[in-house]
Amino acid sequence: MFRIRTVLLVAALWALAIGAPPSADAERSLILATTTSVRDSGLLDALLPRFTETSGIGVRVIAVGTGAALRMGREGNADLLLTHAPSAERALVDEGVVARRTPFMQNFFVIAGPETDPAGIARMGSPAEAIAGIVEKRTCWVSRADDSGTHKREKALFRDAGLAPNLERDGLIRTGSGMGLSLQIAGQRRCYILSDIGTFLAFQERVHLVPLSQPSPSLRNVYSLLQLDESRFARPLHREEAEALEAYLLSPSTLEEIGAFGRDRFGRALFTPLTPADAPMQPKP
Amino acid sequence: MPSMDDTMLSPLLTITLRTLWICGSALILALLVGVPIGIALGSRQFVSRGLLVSSVNAGMGAPPVVVGLIGSILLARSGPLGELELIYTPYAMILTSTAIALPLVIGLTLAAVGSLDAEWDLQVRTLGIGRRWRIWLLVREIRMGLLAAIIAAMGGILSEVGAVRMVGGNIEGETRVLTTAIMMHTSMGEYEEALGQAAVLVGNMLVLAGLLTWIQQSGRSRG
Numbered sequence: 001m002f003r004i005r006t007v008l009l010v011a012a013l014w015a016l017a018i019g020a021p022p023s024a025d026a027e028r029s030l031i032l033a034t035t036t037s038v039r040d041s042g043l044l045d046a047l048l049p050r051f052t053e054t055s056g057i058g059v060r061v062i063a064v065g066t067g068a069a070l071r072m073g074r075e076g077n078a079d080l081l082l083t084h085a086p087s088a089e090r091a092l093v094d095e096g097v098v099a100r101r102t103p104f105m106q107n108f109f110v111i112a113g114p115e116t117d118p119a120g121i122a123r124m125g126s127p128a129e130a131i132a133g134i135v136e137k138r139t140c141w142v143s144r145a146d147d148s149g150t151h152k153r154e155k156a157l158f159r160d161a162g163l164a165p166n167l168e169r170d171g172l173i174r175t176g177s178g179m180g181l182s183l184q185i186a187g188q189r190r191c192y193i194l195s196d197i198g199t200f201l202a203f204q205e206r207v208h209l210v211p212l213s214q215p216s217p218s219l220r221n222v223y224s225l226l227q228l229d230e231s232r233f234a235r236p237l238h239r240e241e242a243e244a245l246e247a248y249l250l251s252p253s254t255l256e257e258i259g260a261f262g263r264d265r266f267g268r269a270l271f272t273p274l275t276p277a278d279a280p281m282q283p284k285p
Numbered sequence: 286m287p288s289m290d291d292t293m294l295s296p297l298l299t300i301t302l303r304t305l306w307i308c309g310s311a312l313i314l315a316l317l318v319g320v321p322i323g324i325a326l327g328s329r330q331f332v333s334r335g336l337l338v339s340s341v342n343a344g345m346g347a348p349p350v351v352v353g354l355i356g357s358i359l360l361a362r363s364g365p366l367g368e369l370e371l372i373y374t375p376y377a378m379i380l381t382s383t384a385i386a387l388p389l390v391i392g393l394t395l396a397a398v399g400s401l402d403a404e405w406d407l408q409v410r411t412l413g414i415g416r417r418w419r420i421w422l423l424v425r426e427i428r429m430g431l432l433a434a435i436i437a438a439m440g441g442i443l444s445e446v447g448a449v450r451m452v453g454g455n456i457e458g459e460t461r462v463l464t465t466a467i468m469m470h471t472s473m474g475e476y477e478e479a480l481g482q483a484a485v486l487v488g489n490m491l492v493l494a495g496l497l498t499w500i501q502q503s504g505r506s507r508g
Contacts, residue, residue, distance in 0.1 A: 045457075061457075
């Protein structure tokens with residue numbers, strides 16, 4: 001009879017409802033807002049399981065651009081931030097939203113492009129010259145255009161080159177997307193792009209781009225942990241959990257693991273941990 | 286909350302079960318809320334009925350991404366429902382999916398009630414049976430329409446990606462469902478993973494739609 005079958009169907013759905021594992025959620029958890037570059041490199045997948053295992057604290061990783069992550073912090077929508085935009089981070093410290101900012105690892109940005117290097121940037125000395133060359137030749141340039149840390153750095157490099165960063169120009173492609181997708185677009189359209197080295201190495205094979213920039217202080221990329229000031233928000237944060245994760249990430253054994261991460265897969269480390277002695281050295285914003 | 290050791294199952298199976306759990310729960314919620322509203326709207330006359338019916342019809346075409354945006358604002362810790370701490374949990378996804386399915390359920394229930402013969406109501410009333418029994422007869426009478434509502438709502442929320450990404454965050458092991466995983470893998474150029482998940486998603490859709498259609502057809506043949 002029709003009714004019985006309906007009942008069976010609803011029962012089947014409910015069985016799914018109670019049988020399915022909705023989450024591996026721990027009793028205690030926190031929201032870590034971070035950048036797509038940290039997630040896409042696989043670093044967090046390597047570090048966080050051990051933290052959850054030993055502390056019983058689940059970590060909800062929300063991977064967005066640095067701009068969005070900082071905004072989540074400002075509004076109390078995250079408990080801990082891991083970002084890479086020193087000047088924007090310092091602004092939050094000055095505002096009093098961030099109680100503690102700890103630079104803890106670094107790598108560098110690369111300007112990548114097609115192997116043919118149509119603008120000839122491999123011969124140029126500084127990143128600013130390279131960008132000026134790309135703009136002059138009107139070769140295409142893929143911009144994240146998402147207020148991420150990488151996008152902020154791109155704007156700084158354009159300013160270094162004496163160019164207005166937000167100007168409409170020939171060949172400029174704004175993706176508004178994460179690092180991985182933007183690299184894919186740059187690869188498919190044979191464009192130049194600024195990327196953090198970690199994500200670039202992870203995608204290099206797939207996107208057929210090569211690194212073309214020379215090492216430079218203006219390409220230094222520092223990642224920091226930002227602990228929020230709980231008293232600034234109407235609702236409590238998961239402060240204990242955030243402090244536990246911060247302590248775990250800054251512990252000597254984790255820093256050592258960060259320094260080794262990527263060696264097996266890429267033949268080189270993707271990040272260099274910063275010891276407290278390194279930390280005061282700030283990169284050019 | 287029910288939970289199973291994730292390591293026991295393959296990631297694809299875990300994601301699939303989570304997808305079905307979220308969609309199934311949202312569907313049940315939408316039916317529990319939507320069918321009574323649809324019946325009430327369809328079988329009574331009152332002053333603001335026209336306005337309500339047109340907002341339901343407009344809601345049937347509401348862009349899920351807008352529902353996701355509103356859900357994100359409401360559920361964020363800094364938002365009005367922030368105290369519930371639902372943002373970036375499967376429950377936020379269930380609520381958002383329910384909101385997407387609800388207008389479909391109400392609208393199609395309403396349409397089914399509206400399509401009833403005007404005589405029907407009169408006949409049932411003249412039988413002099415109680416109100417509860419009358420509603421049950423009505424539900425039986427519009428069951429084809431209700432199944433259409435279930436199929437439409439299920440298709441809508443099973444294939445939804447933007448809104449559940451916004452309120453769920455695509456967190457591995459917690460809020461990653463088939464659609465958000467496909468989007469993520471595609472954006473990272475991992476087409477093999479994306480294709481596998483797409484096949485599972487389409488397979489689920491076919492099986493569920495087939496099952497519901499079978500129920501609908503066999504129900505019809507019995508008249």
